[in-house]
Amino acid sequence: MQKTTREAARGLDFSQDLLAKGWYHSFEFSDGTVIDGYMPLAVQKERYSRYPIPDDLSGKRVLDIGAWDGWFSFEAERHGAQTIAIDCVEIPTFLQIHRRLGSKVDYRVLDFYELPAAGLGKFDVVFFLGVLYHLRHPLLALEIVCGLTTDVAIVESFVIDGETWQEHQNAIPTLEFYETFELGNQYDNWSGLTVACMLAMCRAAGFVRVELMYAGGTYAGAACYRKWEPPPTQPAVAPPELLFVSNGRIPGNCFSAGKSEEYLQCVFKAPIDHEVVPQVLRLEVAGFGTRAIYTQQREDGSWAASFRLPPALDPGWYPVRLRFADTGFSNELRIAVDVPVKRPDRIAVKDAGDGKSWNRGEVSLAGEGFLSFWVSGLPENRSALDTRVLLGAIPLQITWLGPDESSGYCQINAKVPPDVAKGPHDFQIRFAGVRSESQVVRVL
Amino acid sequence: MSSPGAIERRRRIDFSKELAAKGWYHSFELPDGTCIDGFMTLDQQKRRYAHFPIPDDLRGKRVLDIGAWDGWFSFEAERHGAEVTAIDCVEMASFLDIHARLGSKVDYRALDLYELPGAGLGKFDIVFFLGVLYHVRHPLLALEIVCALTRDVAIVDSFVTDPDDWQDHAGEIPSMEFYELDELGNQFGNWVGPTVSCLLAMCRAAGFARVELLGIADDHAVVACYRKWEPAQAELAGDAPEVLTIENARTNGINFSTRKSEEYLTCVFRTARDPVTPDMLRLQVDDFGAACLFVTPQDDAWRATFRLPPGLDPGWHTTRLRFRDSGFGRELRIAVDLPPVPKQIQLKDAFDGVAWTKGEVKVGQRGFLSCWVGGLPENADRANVRVLLGNRRLAVDYVGKADADGYRQVNTVVPGNVTPGEYEFRVECAGVSSGTQTVTVRIQSSSK
Numbered sequence: 001m002q003k004t005t006r007e008a009a010r011g012l013d014f015s016q017d018l019l020a021k022g023w024y025h026s027f028e029f030s031d032g033t034v035i036d037g038y039m040p041l042a043v044q045k046e047r048y049s050r051y052p053i054p055d056d057l058s059g060k061r062v063l064d065i066g067a068w069d070g071w072f073s074f075e076a077e078r079h080g081a082q083t084i085a086i087d088c089v090e091i092p093t094f095l096q097i098h099r100r101l102g103s104k105v106d107y108r109v110l111d112f113y114e115l116p117a118a119g120l121g122k123f124d125v126v127f128f129l130g131v132l133y134h135l136r137h138p139l140l141a142l143e144i145v146c147g148l149t150t151d152v153a154i155v156e157s158f159v160i161d162g163e164t165w166q167e168h169q170n171a172i173p174t175l176e177f178y179e180t181f182e183l184g185n186q187y188d189n190w191s192g193l194t195v196a197c198m199l200a201m202c203r204a205a206g207f208v209r210v211e212l213m214y215a216g217g218t219y220a221g222a223a224c225y226r227k228w229e230p231p232p233t234q235p236a237v238a239p240p241e242l243l244f245v246s247n248g249r250i251p252g253n254c255f256s257a258g259k260s261e262e263y264l265q266c267v268f269k270a271p272i273d274h275e276v277v278p279q280v281l282r283l284e285v286a287g288f289g290t291r292a293i294y295t296q297q298r299e300d301g302s303w304a305a306s307f308r309l310p311p312a313l314d315p316g317w318y319p320v321r322l323r324f325a326d327t328g329f330s331n332e333l334r335i336a337v338d339v340p341v342k343r344p345d346r347i348a349v350k351d352a353g354d355g356k357s358w359n360r361g362e363v364s365l366a367g368e369g370f371l372s373f374w375v376s377g378l379p380e381n382r383s384a385l386d387t388r389v390l391l392g393a394i395p396l397q398i399t400w401l402g403p404d405e406s407s408g409y410c411q412i413n414a415k416v417p418p419d420v421a422k423g424p425h426d427f428q429i430r431f432a433g434v435r436s437e438s439q440v441v442r443v444l
Numbered sequence: 445m446s447s448p449g450a451i452e453r454r455r456r457i458d459f460s461k462e463l464a465a466k467g468w469y470h471s472f473e474l475p476d477g478t479c480i481d482g483f484m485t486l487d488q489q490k491r492r493y494a495h496f497p498i499p500d501d502l503r504g505k506r507v508l509d510i511g512a513w514d515g516w517f518s519f520e521a522e523r524h525g526a527e528v529t530a531i532d533c534v535e536m537a538s539f540l541d542i543h544a545r546l547g548s549k550v551d552y553r554a555l556d557l558y559e560l561p562g563a564g565l566g567k568f569d570i571v572f573f574l575g576v577l578y579h580v581r582h583p584l585l586a587l588e589i590v591c592a593l594t595r596d597v598a599i600v601d602s603f604v605t606d607p608d609d610w611q612d613h614a615g616e617i618p619s620m621e622f623y624e625l626d627e628l629g630n631q632f633g634n635w636v637g638p639t640v641s642c643l644l645a646m647c648r649a650a651g652f653a654r655v656e657l658l659g660i661a662d663d664h665a666v667v668a669c670y671r672k673w674e675p676a677q678a679e680l681a682g683d684a685p686e687v688l689t690i691e692n693a694r695t696n697g698i699n700f701s702t703r704k705s706e707e708y709l710t711c712v713f714r715t716a717r718d719p720v721t722p723d724m725l726r727l728q729v730d731d732f733g734a735a736c737l738f739v740t741p742q743d744d745a746w747r748a749t750f751r752l753p754p755g756l757d758p759g760w761h762t763t764r765l766r767f768r769d770s771g772f773g774r775e776l777r778i779a780v781d782l783p784p785v786p787k788q789i790q791l792k793d794a795f796d797g798v799a800w801t802k803g804e805v806k807v808g809q810r811g812f813l814s815c816w817v818g819g820l821p822e823n824a825d826r827a828n829v830r831v832l833l834g835n836r837r838l839a840v841d842y843v844g845k846a847d848a849d850g851y852r853q854v855n856t857v858v859p860g861n862v863t864p865g866e867y868e869f870r871v872e873c874a875g876v877s878s879g880t881q882t883v884t885v886r887i888q889s890s891s892k
Binding site: 173174259261397 | 648
């Protein structure tokens with residue numbers, strides 16, 4: 001792959017051309033007058049026509065991030081959208097066109113990273129055009145864009161291999177980092193991605209489907225979707241059965257949107273003789289798609305797969321369901337995101353015993369020691385974080401915290417460390433400060 | 445940029461089997477004589493620690509160990525006398541085990557890296573950021589967070605993609621690899637692989653004043669990142685810069701926001717030296733150094749731009765500029781995250797800024813209107829003082845110091861397209877308005 005020299009990158013400086021024109025975008029008005037900006041009107045229209053969005057945007061909310069003179073905002077408004085445009089500084093030319101068109105576009109001056117907390121709500125369509133390479137944290141930026149999008153985001157950016165990307169598709173994606181003036185002589189350009197890197201980052205940010213619209217010159221554009229393609233109307237195969245969903249970091253069905261990496265661990269029964277690889281799995285959380293990171297078959301023949309939690313979910317309960325590319329959806333389970341835990345009135349424990357031999361009232365340290373038991377009274381959102389399993393004074397590490405079974409009890413498994421003294425121990429569970437009655441477990 | 449075969453080479457950087465066999469990442473020798481033989485040898489650990497440019501005696505120093513794992517570096521800093529806080533994204537049973545066996549006082553917390561700024565841990569003289577950078581999704585943000593928590597020096601140790609030949613391509617633009625899945629070492633949770641020069645560039649861009657490569661070994665580079673300038677030479681032979689203004693490059697005011705992702709300081713100064721280059725300049729906000737990004741001549745002076753150092757607490761901060769070989773120029777103050785709180789705003793006398801005629805302004809291509817305003821907060825500036833002529837907001841190009849009675853001169857520019865006539869004139873700051881006065885706009889006779 002060609003390496004960019006400092007001289008070549010500096011050559012991409014359009015500030016003189018822009019200054020001569022006075023405008024970045026071009027405009028034509030109903031009275032026939034035209035503003036001839038740095039970007040020709042034909043190019044703007046061609047770009048807009050590539051976006052996979054409906055011609056009629058009535059009832060849709062559109063966000064234009066880094067609107068500059070605002071052509072794309074006003075164009076979306078012309079197609080019927082309720083549009084919000086933001087920029088990091090107030091651009092007088094935007095306001096000038098806004099007045100001239102009698103536009104209702106809601107224009108705000110916001111730092112990009114202030115967007116998640118600005119209370120703007122979510123948007124069917126987000127334009128993220130020519131902004132990515134101006135930002136210091138490109139993947140975080142794409143996560144923020146993903147969190148604001150309910151349907152599709154259009155990501156267009158400067159790229160370093162627009163003409164040659166197909167020649168090195170199997171290479172590791174890279175990005176250039178511009179500490180000062182390396183790109184276009186401007187000190188607010190921070191990163192130059194390869195086409196493959198832009199697509200990989202869009203996927204890593206949480207978009208479930210990322211389609212390259214075009215790449216050429218020093219530019220590439222991708223359509224980034226939050227939802228899976230529709231399921232087959234007449235699936236030939238029965239759907240999978242979703243057995244349980246747990247947080248990959250801490251056993252239980254509780255998740256936090258504030259963690260930088262939060263993963264769902266799903267266990268399911270695959271359709272008989274069906275191939276199970278990440279590419280064929282279609283998990284849906286809160287209606288948003290999420291891709292499988294890896295899959296692994298379990299001893300009992302069921303499968304485990306790990307998925308990233310879709311970004312920026314508000315606190316609440318969300319449905320989770322799974323399908324394969326060629327099946328309909330499974331049964332639905334639900335997970336809690338940042339839902340405060342209710343203190344139970346009382347909790348009860350039964351059937352504590354060795355997790356391997358299933359002998360009650362005892363646990364053997366031979367091999368690795370595991371205790372299994374059943375608990376009633378827990379609230380539906382339950383996490384190992386709120387649960388203490390005490391063998392005498394020793395807190396045991398919880399490896400599994402399940403849903404309530406038909407008995408009204410849920411199974412918990414915990415590891416017993418090898419250096420626990422042999423003999424009888426008091427055994428007790430605490431959840432959110434509430435204690436079970438204690439019973440005796442003998443360590444053998 | 446990655447070369448053919450790079451994927452295979454990256455996948456081979458996988459020590460998970462050796463780690464699983466050992467059971468420990470760090471090695472330990474405990475006071476009772478027991479030795480724990482981890483993946484990293486005790487000798488390696490001691491050699492790495494010995495390279496860190498930190499005092500042998502750490503009493504009275506606060507140390508933060510980010511991503512402590514089994515904790516050897518935390519416990520070693522504690523052994524040298526430091527008050528240590530160790531964090532990891534999950535609670536490591538092995539850390540707690542050693543902590544109990546040593547009777548350690550290290551404060552151990554399970555925190556996400558990005559939760560650190562809001563965790564109320566305070567600042568640290570020394571921060572260890574060892575083997576964490578390539579595990580984080582937002583490397584430059586991570587380094588900004590580390591910088592903001594550091595008072596003196598941060599030790600940044602990271603996987604790099606070109607440990608053996610980085611000097612051969614030092615002239616190229618720094619780059620990093622992005623790992624969407626398990627490309628690096630077959631592990632999910634590895635996100636970036638910077639080149640050595642990219643690692644150094646990101647440490648500088650994060651806000652450290654000085655960045656020094658300490659060494660490269662085993663696919664890792666170790667960097668010392670300093671918040672302060674090198675100590676000034678004993679004899680400061682050169683002339684100090686004559687500092688004219690220090691202001692926010694975005695607003696031209698004296699107020700700065702740490703919530704903005706990019707906040708820059710501009711300093712205008714005079715000097716007999718010519719040329720002036722960025723490497724000659726040493727800006728300091730309190731004790732924190734900021735490196736110059738660029739400097740250009742402006743009339744008979746120079747204009748230099750610096751990034752605002754990260755991690756400034758809300759309040760006033762002293763800002764000074766010197767040359768590498770000189771003392772400081774005049775000290776000015778900037779306000780950080782300080783909301784302006786005006787009392788009552790009193791407007792006294794508005795004048796034409798050129799002719800000094802009261803209650804009127806003459807406008808040609810433009811006009812100048814000056815007024816005296818009482819009750820403005822101390823951090824009133826060109827951006828937060830709003831001056832209104834009728835409904836029109838005038839550009840404020842000067843807010844002066846308070847006189848003996850507490851009044852400050854405010855100068856504004858009246859655009860040439862204002863219709864002549866009488867206008868209501870008033871001054872606002874942070875939502876508080878003065879009373880109004882009448883100002884008459886007249887056309888400047890062109891015969892002048």
